[in-house]
Structures are given as C-alpha cells and as structure tokens.
Amino acid sequence: MKLMGSMASKLRQLQSKACQASQFIAKHGNAYYKQLLEQNKEFIQEPPSVEKCNLLAKQLFYTRLASVPGRRELFWKEVDYVKQLWKNKQDLKVEDVGVAAVFGLECFAWFCAGEIVGRGFTFTGYYA
Numbered sequence: 001m002k003l004m005g006s007m008a009s010k011l012r013q014l015q016s017k018a019c020q021a022s023q024f025i026a027k028h029g030n031a032y033y034k035q036l037l038e039q040n041k042e043f044i045q046e047p048p049s050v051e052k053c054n055l056l057a058k059q060l061f062y063t064r065l066a067s068v069p070g071r072r073e074l075f076w077k078e079v080d081y082v083k084q085l086w087k088n089k090q091d092l093k094v095e096d097v098g099v100a101a102v103f104g105l106e107c108f109a110w111f112c113a114g115e116i117v118g119r120g121f122t123f124t125g126y127y128a
Contacts (some may be wrong), residue, residue: 037044045052085092116123 045056085096119125
C-alpha cells in the first residue's frame with residue numbers, strides 16, 4: 001500500500017512540474033520565439049513562398065552535389081593513408097590501434113541502431 005501512495009505522490013509532483021513548465025512556456029514562449037527570429041532575421045527569406053522554398057531546396061541540393069568531387073578526393077586520401085598504415089603496421093602505436101578499434105565499434109553501434117530503427121524499434125525481428 002505504501003508503494004501506491006508513493007507512486008501517487010510522485011505522480012502529483014510530476015503533474016505539478018508539468019503544469020509549471022506549461023505556464024512558463026505560455027508566459028515566456030512568445031517572447032523567446034520573437035527574440036529567436038530577431039537574432040536570425042538575416043536567414044529569413046521574404047516574402048515566404050513555395051517558389052522561394054523550392055529555390056532554396058534546389059540550391060542546397062546542387063551545392064551538396066557540387067561538393068561530391070572534393071569529398072571523393074578526401075575519401076581516397078584517407079584510403080591511401082590507411083593503406084600506408086597497413087604497410088607499416090609494425091610502426092603502429094597502441095594508441096592508433098585503440099582509436100581504430102573504438103571507431104570500428106562506433107560504426108558497428110550505429111549499424112545496430114539503424115537495424116533496430118528499421119525493424120520498428122524491436123530487437124527480435126521484423127513485423128510480419
């Protein structure tokens with residue numbers, strides 16, 4: 001019975017804090033919104049229109065597309081660096097191997113996270 005009373009007490013505290021947060025946002029949210037827009041007005045396109053949004057989307061896409069050759073070149077430089085490290089693996093330091101291992105683990109963790117998200121946040125398999 002104590003557990004239920006404790007949970008009810010925590011629930012009331014949570015409701016109270018949520019109510020306070022809601023009141024704070026209602027009171028100060030509009031001012032924050034206006035301040036944020038004022039601080040970043042140089043990034044706002046006037047007049048806002050579908051055509052302007054489409055233009056900006058195209059500019060972003062083609063700017064990213066134009067950066068592909070530079071990124072491709074950097075990728076091959078990194079590959080050449082790794083090849084050189086592999087040829088001279090006897091000169092590798094423990095720190096270099098540790099960094100590579102942590103990087104590999106991070107890549108695997110992101111892969112696993114992507115798989116979990118792709119399965120609909122289940123660990124056991126896909127939905128039928």
